[in-house]
Amino acid sequence: MKIATFNVNGINGRLAVLLRWLEEARPDAVCLQELKAPDARFPIRAIEQAGYGAIWHGQKSWNGVAILALGREPIETRRGLPGDPDDEQARYIEAAVEGLLIGCLYLPNGNPAPGAKFDAKRRWFARLAAHAAELLALDVPVILAGDYNVMPTELDVYKPERWVDDALFRPEVRAAFHALIAQGWTDALRARHPDARLYTFWDYLRHAFARDAGLRLDHLLLSPKLAPRLSAAGVDRAVRSWEKASDHAPAWIELAPARAARRRKPAG
């Protein structure tokens, strides 16, 4: 089973890119972020014609998240992150797909830092951690995928010293990410590629992609029940080079069938 996350940066402006990638990659489930469209303008017909069922949580101009499932309808379990009734930004949606609970998230950018936006990012992160802990307590297979707007370590930044004061890399935000991991989650791409420079985002400015001046911002976190099934992970870098590309590339994982996880190798 292949599961991907992709910040599309405008689902209507990038529809041709999304459809081409769906056709080529054929992921079984997809988390999308930055739809930048209200619910009524989600291109559900084109998505269905590509073979996918979908649920979405849209918003005019900004944010917006969706979950796609190949050949089936995702069963929505949550819309919006709990913990703040005044939060009206469309940044979280959750669904059951093929026995898997999938949380799709778009964490606030938080710039400029310090400031009100940075404080809001930290509060949203705290709410995510609280909800993530509740998901772990369910003791079911869970994946939390999306644009976390965090580079977890220096290996995830083309030039770390330039980013130390940025909301995407400040110590408070990295600490929040590592505290989340410490709950028991597995950062799937890093688990499969411990030493590789893997980026999922390249700025439109200053020919960042041509220079490979990238950041790893998009992450797939696996619950303990799911982590043993991780068989492959990667980034579809080429998508970033396509015409009218998003500034993010899709990140993906492959999971072995559930029964394979029960086979244990002898210790040692």
Add this chain to the structure above:
DNA sequence: ATGTCGTTTTGTAAACGA
């Protein structure tokens, strides 16, 4: 600072957020 996208609108150019 740089400078590039998609989006929206007291709209076809400028602002905003990323």
